[in-house]
Amino acid sequence: MIEPASAVSGSAYLALIAVLLYAVVGKARDVRAFAAAIGGYRLLPGRLTVPAAYLVIAAEVAAAGLLAAPPARRWGAVLAGLLFAAFLTGMASVLSRGLRVACGCFGGDADAVSPRTLLRTGLLLVLAVLAAVAGGTGFSPAHLLFAPLLLAAALLPPALIRSSAPPAPGPRPGDRFVLSAPPAGHPxxxxxxxxxxxxxxxxxxxxxxxxxxxxxxxxxxxxxxxxxxxxxxxxxxxxxxxxxxxxxxxxxxxxxxxxxxxxxxxxxxxxxxxxxxxxxxxxxxxxxxxxx
Missing domain, CATH: 3.40.30.10 (Glutaredoxin)
Incomplete structure (x- = not known):
């Protein structure tokens, strides 16, 4: 009989697969919007945002695939953990610089980088650690019970933190366009x-x-x-x-x-x-x- 603790950690891979595939679908639906979200972090040159978007999507697909195969499950968990750690680092950098940008967590979404997204990503990193510790455990029907509970534990607490949509980047109507050249005096x-x-x-x-x-x-x-x-x-x-x-x-x-x-x-x-x-x-x- 599987120990409850072992069943919980052994279920983490299913929760991770669900999150990763959901993220992939959102990002692949509009890669340009996801690349724009990456650009908003101001960590990469503009020319690298689109290649970075495709690289992230490919890494998430690879992590989900590795997690689905018991012999490679630990590697999939490690890859997922590295992705979440990178996302956490980027978000922390955004918050430390006082920027107000879209998270891009599930594509070019309207969820702003905030303590909410930081907590959510941190909890997903915990799931990746659990999956790595469990390794390639065999499938058990108990996994189907505990995986949704793990997902709820990772996603519900952040949802209780209020978060507003980030404003679209760039100047808005009524702003003055800041440029080294003087205003042209006409449209x-x-x-x-x-x-x-x-x-x-x-x-x-x-x-x-x-x-x-x-x-x-x-x-x-x-x-x-x-x-x-x-x-x-x-x-x-x-x-x-x-x-x-x-x-x-x-x-x-x-x-x-x-x-x-x-x-x-x-x-x-x-x-x-x-x-x-x-x-x-x-x-x-x-x-x-x-x-x-």
Whole structure:
């Protein structure tokens, strides 16, 4: 007969598999949104957020798969524990810097990094330790009873802590766009780009086409020589402003990003501009505010 303590620790792998697969589904549904959440932590360069998102998803799938196989279960628990430890470190860093960003725990979700997400991740780390200690124990019907209880023990206490949704990163309508160049004195679309951003290269034609509707100014944080060589390589000839602090000053975690301002440099609309449809929506929103 299985000892109760052994049955509890031996059930941890089932609870972990459920959490990991739920997280994978949420992240894989919108990898770009998850990458944006990673960018909000400001621990990685913008060009690495998408590869990091795919790496995390792959690691979570691998951990779930290893946990499902008794001979490899301890390795799956160790991998899951390393993931949770990394998430804890990132969250602690965010809280210590006073940032207000989306957790990204289950994708590009609206749950802000907070003591709540810190506690939840810490309890999941405890589950990983239990699974590692239990190792490749054989399956028992008792596991089906104790696994939901372990899940409840890990997820319910954090749910009792109130948490609010984080504001979307970047400037909001009514804010003043912080830029080294003076306000243009008329409506402008500022397109924030980077030579290391693959999406920026895909969006350059859309930014150039937008110049038929309003003035467009490209903004980069890299050296002027690097950015101009990048634009020349793509055949783009638009006004350029170099401002190394533009992303930090405006709480913008990743390019490509569009900021549309009015005559006095006040933001009319702003947001990620990773596809032409989204850019058109932002321009239409700003136009409505100008004419309204």
């Amino acid at each position: 402008v679309l500022y397109a924030l780009i980077s030579p290391s951003c693959g999406l920026c290269s895909a969006m350059l034609p859309a930014f150039a086409a937008a110049a038929s509707r309003m003035d467009v100014v490209l903004v980069g944080a890299a050296s002027e020589e690097e950015v101009r060589a990048y634009l020349d390589g793509h055949g783009v000839d638009l006004p350029l402003v170099i401002d190394p602090g533009v992303f930090e000053a405006n709480d913008i975690p990743w390019p490509p990003y569009a900021v549309l301002t009015g005559r006095d440099g006040v933001v009319l609309a702003a947001g990620g501009a990773a596809d032409p449809v989204r850019l058109t929506e932002l321009i239409d929103l700003a136009t409505d505010r100008i004419t309204g």
